[in-house]
Amino acid sequence: MLRWLPGDDPRSLQKTFGPVIITGPKRSDLLRGFAPAAAAALAFLLVFGLLGGWILAGRMLAPLTRIAYAARMAANGSLSHRIRMKGRQDEFRGLADVFDTMLEQLESHVAEQQRFAANASHELRTPLAISRTLLDAARNDPTRDQGELIERLHTVNTRAINLTEGLLLLSRADRRSFPREPVDLSLIAEEAAETLLPLAEKRQITLDVTGETTQTIGSTALILRMVTNLVQNAIVHNLPAGGTVTVHTEPQHDASVLRVENTGHPLPSELVPTLTEPFQRGTERIRTDEHAGVGLGLAIVHSIVRAHDGTLDLTPRPTGGLIVTIRLPGTPPQERGLSTC
Numbered sequence: 614m615l616r617w618l619p620g621d622d623p624r625s626l627q628k629t630f631g632p633v634i635i636t637g638p639k640r641s642d643l644l645r646g647f648a649p650a651a652a653a654a655l656a657f658l659l660v661f662g663l664l665g666g667w668i669l670a671g672r673m674l675a676p677l678t679r680i681a682y683a684a685r686m687a688a689n690g691s692l693s694h695r696i697r698m699k700g701r702q703d704e705f706r707g708l709a710d711v712f713d714t715m716l717e718q719l720e721s722h723v724a725e726q727q728r729f730a731a732n733a734s735h736e737l738r739t740p741l742a743i744s745r746t747l748l749d750a751a752r753n754d755p756t757r758d759q760g761e762l763i764e765r766l767h768t769v770n771t772r773a774i775n776l777t778e779g780l781l782l783l784s785r786a787d788r789r790s791f792p793r794e795p796v797d798l799s800l801i802a803e804e805a806a807e808t809l810l811p812l813a814e815k816r817q818i819t820l821d822v823t824g825e826t827t828q829t830i831g832s833t834a835l836i837l838r839m840v841t842n843l844v845q846n847a848i849v850h851n852l853p854a855g856g857t858v859t860v861h862t863e864p865q866h867d868a869s870v871l872r873v874e875n876t877g878h879p880l881p882s883e884l885v886p887t888l889t890e891p892f893q894r895g896t897e898r899i900r901t902d903e904h905a906g907v908g909l910g911l912a913i914v915h916s917i918v919r920a921h922d923g924t925l926d927l928t929p930r931p932t933g934g935l936i937v938t939i940r941l942p943g944t945p946p947q948e949r950g951l952s953t954c
Contacts, residue, residue: 676708693720798862871941873936880935888911
């Protein structure tokens with residue numbers, strides 16, 4: 614038997630011994646030996662891949678699951694639920710934070726609307742209840758003075774009408790469904806002051822209008838109502854006599870500024886932020902005369918300012934009274950030139 618070693622030369626062996634046949638393992642033997650190992654490796658890789666993919670997909674989709682759960686909670690009416698996702702700042706964390714912010718704004722808006730509806734219902738019910746009481750009293754006592762009854766009913770109905778008009782104006786301003794045109798705040802201030810001058814003289818209040826031409830873009834009717842409400846509030850919520858109201862207009866950079874300042878009693882700092890809320894009246898500002906209002910004066914002002922993309926700032930004066938500063942977008946130069954042609 615001839616044994617060939619790896620160092621032997623096949624050609625020298627062929628010369629010495631004749632034809633040489635080298636044999637090795639058969640292909641079928643190799644396949645039978647390799648197939649089970651390959652199948653086991655493939656099965657292991659398949660199971661490992663499926664398990665790893667399931668775990669990885671679960672970790673990646675977990676934030677979407679939390680967001681979907683919060684969305685279902687919001688769809689069912691629960692706006693108080695928050696995702697509050699922790700971890701590194703990635704796309705999922707950003708999406709969750711934006712969703713939480715949206716839910717917070719929705720909850721605040723819904724709560725505000727519910728509070729407004731409840732307050733409006735209460736305010737509207739009051740004059741209607743008074744009217745019913747007066748009519749019942751007149752029916753039970755036919756000898757009662759009809760003139761007094763008519764006068765009181767007129768006062769109550771006027772208050773109800775003013776309240777309804779205020780609510781409609783709030784809705785109109787919130788929808789921003791109004792045409793926009795160039796408006797001169799100085800002319801609006803003069804018109805409002807001229808309209809309310811008799812009221813100021815009756816209360817012995819000095820009313821001054823200062824400043825210069827100040828252009829903005831918006832609704833003339835709404836801005837006039839805004840300035841009128843501010844001036845009327847400044848007159849009504851003032852000193853009993855000898856007070857002052859100053860209305861000042863001026864352009865500042867890209868803004869048009871309207872400032873209404875009035876004397877009066879000192880206002881607590883915690884009361885000032887609530888003055889723009891509908892039907893929120895501070896104790897120090899309640900009036901019981903014919904100009905008591907319906908609690909929508911500054912709320913309407915705030916809504917009109919917001920509808921015109923402006924800002925409203927309330928600052929109590931150290932010596933008493935209030936300073937109201939409104940900043941509205943100024944008129945672009947090209948539009949200002951067209952409005953003066």
